[in-house]
Amino acid sequence: MNKLMRILRKKSVLLVLFLGFMFVLFVQSQWLGRWMYPIHYEDSIREHAAKQDLDPLLVAAIIRVETNYEIGRESRKGAIGMMQLMPTTADWAMKQMKLRKMWTVDELRREADPNIQIGTWYLRSLIKQYDSNTVAAVAAYNAGPGNVSEWLRSNKWDGTLESAKQQIPFNETKLYVQRVFHYYEKYKRVYGT
Structure with missing residues (x-):
């Protein structure tokens, strides 16, 4: 015994x-953290985020939540590519950007780089629209700027991350904002600021 x-x-x-x-x-x-929270297409994300004066880790968090870096995705609502751009939004953005090459919906669905280029430009435009309120811009990336502007104007939501869970009227957007900032914090811990 x-x-x-x-x-x-x-x-x-x-x-x-x-x-x-x-x-x-x-x-x-750090190796394990990078394994658990990988950033695919890191060079493209860094390049286009830098051109738009965005934190590439925020862009990576949006891509992680949108598609987990899967090229070729199309949502039920018709959003395409890794950054899940609506074709009309992508077309509008390309015109605003005065791009020499206008990508087709199929190219934006299949190719990471142009999707990231347009997605980062669009995110920057939303951040400008919301006076540098990144949380409101991320919510608008999901719910659309019309909805977010209405929530802010009618005081349904105060535009902060702390109140997003209680005040954002759309459950999908509520969860989206929480997930993006969750992964953003994880990426900052693993990859640095």
Whole structure:
């Protein structure tokens, strides 16, 4: 019986040490963090975010929530590509950007770089529209600027992240804003600011 107790104690100690090691590895490991929170198309995201004076980690968080970096996605409502642009919004943005090349809906669906280019421009335009209120801009990226402007104008929502969960009228947008800023914080911890 004593021999069995010693074996169990040794195994318990080894298990506790192993779990402690795994915890430290999980919490402290940048490699593990990058594995759990990868950023695909990082060069394209950084390039286009820099051109729009955006934090590339915020752009990455939006892409993560929108499509988890899957090219070729189309939503039930018709939003296309990794950044889930509505074709009419993408067309409007390309005209506003005065691009030499106007991409087709199919190209925007299949190709990451132009989708990111237009998506970052559109996000910057929303941030300008909401006087640098990034939270309101992210909500508008999901719900549309007309809805968000109405919520702010009618005091349904005060435009802050803290009140988003209680005040945003659309459940989808409420969850969207929370998820984007959740991943944004994770990315900042893993990749730095």
